[in-house]
Amino acid sequence: MSDNKKVKFSNIRALFPEDKWDVGFLTKEQLQICAYSPIKGKPQQYGADFTNNIHFLSLTNSIVLVRHSPDSWDYTNYKEADDILEGSSLNDWFPIYTNYKVATILSGLGVRAKNSLIHSYKFGFDMKIFVVGFDDEITPPSQPTDVDLNYWKKCDGCPDCRVACPVGAIHNEDEPYWLDSSKCDDFIGFGDHPKVPSIKKFWHKYVYPEVPQEIVDKMQSHMELERELSFDTKGYSLDMQVGVLKDGKPVPVPFCRECQVQPRCSKWNGDYPYDPV
Ligand code: SF4
Numbered sequence: 030m031s032d033n034k035k036v037k038f039s040n041i042r043a044l045f046p047e048d049k050w051d052v053g054f055l056t057k058e059q060l061q062i063c064a065y066s067p068i069k070g071k072p073q074q075y076g077a078d079f080t081n082n083i084h085f086l087s088l089t090n091s092i093v094l095v096r097h098s099p100d101s102w103d104y105t106n107y108k109e110a111d112d113i114l115e116g117s118s119l120n121d122w123f124p125i126y127t128n129y130k131v132a133t134i135l136s137g138l139g140v141r142a143k144n145s146l147i148h149s150y151k152f153g154f155d156m157k158i159f160v161v162g163f164d165d166e167i168t169p170p171s172q173p174t175d176v177d178l179n180y181w182k183k184c185d186g187c188p189d190c191r192v193a194c195p196v197g198a199i200h201n202e203d204e205p206y207w208l209d210s211s212k213c214d215d216f217i218g219f220g221d222h223p224k225v226p227s228i229k230k231f232w233h234k235y236v237y238p239e240v241p242q243e244i245v246d247k248m249q250s251h252m253e254l255e256r257e258l259s260f261d262t263k264g265y266s267l268d269m270q271v272g273v274l275k276d277g278k279p280v281p282v283p284f285c286r287e288c289q290v291q292p293r294c295s296k297w298n299g300d301y302p303y304d305p306v
């Protein structure tokens with residue numbers, strides 16, 4: 030443990046190149062709010078667990094890192110953040126797993142959109158979020174943080190993501206807004222849409238092409254499968270902290286982004302260029 034040193038937020042922010050990162054600050058109390066905001070699941074848990082519990086040891090002030098990242102399933106940036114901090118003179122920091130959406134809002138780096146995601150002020154939907162805790166006290170940013178707890182104004186009266194979702198998972202016409210995560214997750218994993226890729230399509234083409242198409246066609250839902258798709262042959266492996274690896278190196282696996290690419294809120298003008306599978 031440290032002897033109660035102080036670290037300037039501006040010195041931490043300066044470590045992260047501005048074209049790739051946005052950096053925000055969370056007080057201890059704000060981290061507590063994040064920890065008390067439930068999350069649905071923990072597929073990419075990394076760091077000290079500040080989720081879905083009542084008592085948390087070592088609640089501390091922290092930073093929120095938003096990394097520009099165009100690939101949906103690529104968590105290599107956790108290590109990139111670690112490497113930057115390890116190469117600095119900072120001590121007594123540790124990665125934190127918490128409700129990253131709430132952390133981004135409370136640190137003033139983004140706003141809640143009606144597709145259920147966070148829209149980063151700097152990178153839109155093309156980003157990943159991390160939180161890093163510090164035992165040392167962080168001297169807060171000189172400018173007060175502008176926190177917007179409302180839905181993003183651009184979403185007012187916009188039906189585009191709801192209409193574009195191939196499985197009708199987005200319910201944002203009338204409050205309470207909600208996302209059918211089961212439908213979404215099954216489509217991302219096992220969708221057979223002619224235009225929108227899925228993890229199953231990638232898996233069949235590259236990892237298990239010997240599985241007959243009629244068997245693959247029947248694979249539709251996580252609930253119906255005894256196990257997830259296996260990435261365990263032909264040099265492929267699965268690391269839940271990173272994504273799919275080929276010969277130890279991350280490979281992008283394209284899947285649905287229809288709710289993040291509509292003309293009103295993205296640079297893709299509604300026509301996202303999925304990698305061919
Ligand atoms: S399409 Fe974009 S702007 Fe429209 S409601 Fe959905 S997230 Fe908001």
Ligand code: SF4
Pocket residue numbers: 193194195196197198199212213214216217285286287288289
């Ligand atoms: S990722 Fe695809 S399936 Fe999931 S909510 Fe968005 S549009 Fe719908």
